[in-house]
Amino acid sequence: MTHPKETWWVALIEVGVIINLVMVAFAYTTWLERKVLGRMQRRFGPNRAGPFGLLQPIADLVKLIRKESFFPASAHEIPYILAPILSTFTALAAFAVIPWGKGWTVHGYYIPGVVSNLPISLILIFALGSIGIYGYIVGGWASDSKYAILGSMRTCAQLVSYEVSLALSVLGVVLMGQSLNLVDIVDKQQTTVWFFIPQFVGLCVFLLGGIAETSRPPFDLPEADTELVAGYHTEYSGMRWGLFQMAEYINMIVLSSLAVTLFFGGWHFPWVPSLDKFGPIWFCLKLAILVNAFIWLRASQPRLRYDQLMRFGWKILLPAATINALVTALLVVWVK
Amino acid sequence: MAQVVPNTLKGFGVTLKQVFKKPLTQQYPEYKHPVYPRFRGRHRLHVHANGLEKCVGCSLCAAACPSDCIRVVAAENTPENRVSAGERYARIYEINLSRCIFCGYCELACPFDAITLGNDFEISEYNRDDLIYDKEMLLKEPVKKVPVADRSLYDTPIPYYRSHS
Numbered sequence: 001m002t003h004p005k006e007t008w009w010v011a012l013i014e015v016g017v018i019i020n021l022v023m024v025a026f027a028y029t030t031w032l033e034r035k036v037l038g039r040m041q042r043r044f045g046p047n048r049a050g051p052f053g054l055l056q057p058i059a060d061l062v063k064l065i066r067k068e069s070f071f072p073a074s075a076h077e078i079p080y081i082l083a084p085i086l087s088t089f090t091a092l093a094a095f096a097v098i099p100w101g102k103g104w105t106v107h108g109y110y111i112p113g114v115v116s117n118l119p120i121s122l123i124l125i126f127a128l129g130s131i132g133i134y135g136y137i138v139g140g141w142a143s144d145s146k147y148a149i150l151g152s153m154r155t156c157a158q159l160v161s162y163e164v165s166l167a168l169s170v171l172g173v174v175l176m177g178q179s180l181n182l183v184d185i186v187d188k189q190q191t192t193v194w195f196f197i198p199q200f201v202g203l204c205v206f207l208l209g210g211i212a213e214t215s216r217p218p219f220d221l222p223e224a225d226t227e228l229v230a231g232y233h234t235e236y237s238g239m240r241w242g243l244f245q246m247a248e249y250i251n252m253i254v255l256s257s258l259a260v261t262l263f264f265g266g267w268h269f270p271w272v273p274s275l276d277k278f279g280p281i282w283f284c285l286k287l288a289i290l291v292n293a294f295i296w297l298r299a300s301q302p303r304l305r306y307d308q309l310m311r312f313g314w315k316i317l318l319p320a321a322t323i324n325a326l327v328t329a330l331l332v333v334w335v336k
Numbered sequence: 337m338a339q340v341v342p343n344t345l346k347g348f349g350v351t352l353k354q355v356f357k358k359p360l361t362q363q364y365p366e367y368k369h370p371v372y373p374r375f376r377g378r379h380r381l382h383v384h385a386n387g388l389e390k391c392v393g394c395s396l397c398a399a400a401c402p403s404d405c406i407r408v409v410a411a412e413n414t415p416e417n418r419v420s421a422g423e424r425y426a427r428i429y430e431i432n433l434s435r436c437i438f439c440g441y442c443e444l445a446c447p448f449d450a451i452t453l454g455n456d457f458e459i460s461e462y463n464r465d466d467l468i469y470d471k472e473m474l475l476k477e478p479v480k481k482v483p484v485a486d487r488s489l490y491d492t493p494i495p496y497y498r499s500h501s
Contacts, residue, residue: 036355038359039354039355039359040351040352040354040355041354042354042357042358042359042360042361043359043360043361044359044361044363296348296351296352297348299351300347300348300350300351301344301347
């Protein structure tokens with residue numbers, strides 16, 4: 001057997017497939033969320049468009065695209081239009097480095113299990129997440145509305161606070177995996193143990209910080225549907241609003257896939273190595289479980305007050321993440 | 337502080353329990369919940385058993401109407417063209433249902449029980465003009481009917497105009 005060829009256009013096709021799959025995943029996450037929330041509140045959720053309301057995301061998309069994109073007269077045009085695009089772009093781009101399979105050889109061409117196998121892919125994801133925050137800040141500021149700017153200030157404060165603990169919480173995984181490359185971390189977990197067992201504190205901090213980072217309930221202070229207007233996207237409507245919404249949901253999916261990758265063995269199936277060739281299936285299953293947990297959390301817990309949010313972030317999560325990283329570092333050195 | 341974690345988990349348990357129960361939603365267009373027997377819906381104009389209209393065109397309903405949505409134009413009955421039992425009849429009788437608040441004052445004001453409020457509430461239209469009901473529409477049986485709950489379930493008196501007409 002000849003050595004499989006690696007070509008640039010395979011990655012290009014993969015990019016197209018992944019982006020479209022993520023978009024579909026986003027659309028059906030909204031459907032799933034409405035459905036599960038509905039059942040948890042003893043309602044049906046969407047059930048009119050198609051069987052089980054399965055065409056609902058498509059109907060929503062058509063509605064959003066056809067809707068008038070209201071444009072405030074005093075808005076700063078270019079940042080106003082670019083902000084949602086930026087947020088969506090960074091959310092989608094993060095998927096380039098998440099491994100979802102082992103890699104296959106088809107007709108002599110090698111198809112890798114990740115679009116781009118970077119040595120610092122974990123840092124890239126956090127960097128993209130931080131750039132995505134600019135979308136929220138700029139969007140709120142460019143709308144030239146006091147509600148939008150107040151909302152974007154809240155978002156900004158929350159995201160910056162929780163990003164610290166989020167980044168610190170994965171430090172333990174990086175120390176144990178001896179790499180910043182997500183592919184290496186996944187492989188390391190298969191040879192040792194899935195990191196959610198030794199890094200349980202890290203997982204808890206990561207999930208809590210991640211929920212706050214994606215501003216999902218109960219940390220949805222930036223939007224707070226019941227008490228604020230709508231936060232940073234007050235002045236947005238139509239598909240521009242849809243893009244912000246898309247960024248939020250895709251961030252949630254990215255975060256869940258990152259949790260799967262870092263703590264739950266990525267695309268591996270436990271104990272049975274021969275099943276690893278169905279990597280994407282296990283990856284999607286784990287992802288679906290986590291996304292459902294996010295929705296479950298939304299249905300169950302009330303929103304935090306702003307001071308509680310800040311206190312929780314700085315006084316509980318940050319020390320917990322720091323101590324976890326320190327203890328892990330000491331143990332890694334000591335075991336060696 | 338020690339209660340935070342168990343209480344949080346309890347919250348998760350409460351929501352998870354609901355998933356396995358049947359939703360309480362009534363699926364409206366397929367299932368129409370029976371309305372209360374005295375529910376005030378779309379109006380009806382009535383006729384006597386011999387076919388003559390009960391309305392005599394006195395305009396008391398229009399005078400009683402707080403939202404001013406009834407228009408009555410009366411004309412004299414003649415021996416060749418007898419429409420109502422009285423001296424005059426309503427040549428034009430229109431109710432603008434886009435303005436009507438379904439208070440039932442017209443029903444109370446009517447001396448001949450010619451107008452009553454029925455039970456039907458499915459009267460939305462795509463066009464405002466379609467909501468102006470003229471005399472013919474009000475005299476006819478309503479096209480869309482809604483189920484009405486059994487009167488015996490409720491301790492409600494039968495109105496005079498229903499028992500004596």
